[in-house]
Amino acid sequence: MRVLLAEDQAMLRGALRALLEVDPGIEVAFDVGDGAAAVELVRAHRIDVVLMDLRMPRLDGVRATAEITRLAPATRVLVLTTFDADELVVAAIRAGACGYVTKDIRPAALRQAVLDVADGSAALAPGVAEKVIGLLRQAPVADPDALAPLTAREREIFGLIVAGRSNDEIGAKLHLTRNTVKTHVRAVLGKLGLRDRVHAVIYAYEHGVAPRDGFLSPPRISP
Template sequence: MIRVLIADDHALARSGLSAMLGVQPDIEVAGTAGDGAEAVAQARLLRPDVVLMDVRMPRMDGIEATRRVRAEPGCPAVLVLTTFDLDQYVYEALRAGAGGFLLKDAPPGQIAEAVRTVAAGQALLAPAVTRRLIERFLSVPPGGGTALERLTAREREVLEHVGRGRSNAEIAEVLHLSEATVKTHLSRVLTKAGLRDRVAAVVFAYEQGLVRAGEAG
């Protein structure tokens, strides 16, 4: 059973998400929170598997709450709730440790599936959401540095394709490798660069200039 904490400052949103997720056979709503500070406290108390985190909340916003939740030992995954066009700080949530994004107007089936995805330890990197979001709010010059220099040429190739939002299967097809080999290369990238997950690898690829805004896809 996947235990979920819902953090949103709108009571109607909390009740709607609770009702929708509560009917899923493999998902249990462990609790709700009306702001970021309460979300951090409830995450410590309830130990959920996933926190659905709104960005704009009083007392403490979702970005800082995500940072604090993810800093805890045995922390839950965080799935950020966003309106996309309005939330200009969601990129910072990625850096704070969020496992992906969920549009507030997403259909119920997609919301439930997103919860299952991040609960399984996978990053939610829908090309129509995360990649476009990063392109819109991230502008960096070509990078470099010791972390990137530690990667082999093949590892850089894999990282570049991850940054473009491609799945392991798609990368394997492009590079003529097996999925297992791609997974091994990605694991080495994460270790060498000190990255926690695939989402962090996407951010790193942009920061290092391997992928530039408008080039993803």
């Protein structure tokens, strides 16, 4: 897996490179000190995951994330920041970031987060999801058509995704095989035009269809 580090502090970039390359499955292909350089490297090379700081010179992490996800939809962006959760984090996720971890994360957890993002199964760091959701919630009005493209089974899957359940947990809950769950998850994300699980959470809260007790209530039918 090819990783690009975008962090304006050279010493931290070196430390991150060393921490990540402990895993033989991770290659840090490039490390740069600003968002503009990150965008140019993604434009020119195959990069699987960008580990992106938010506050950098020339081009900040939010705008760099938006440009990278536009240029290379298959490239995943994992935000790395000192901030627990603020408007910048929400903006980065809206721009296409697939996950978010803080700089005090344990080395093994950081490596796992990068692997999870590459696999498409990333979630927000523990404790962060609630904070980000709190910024998104703002008493949304339920959209009766938000889940119209989904079947009844897919709505169950969607609810469990938003509740933070893994594929194995979803399978155990619904008595489905892991491969069947993966097929359903792909269908749900595809029908709703979502990049990944993180954006499913955003979609749920922005449209007022967040799950109760791990399941979604049946959506109202439009007249």
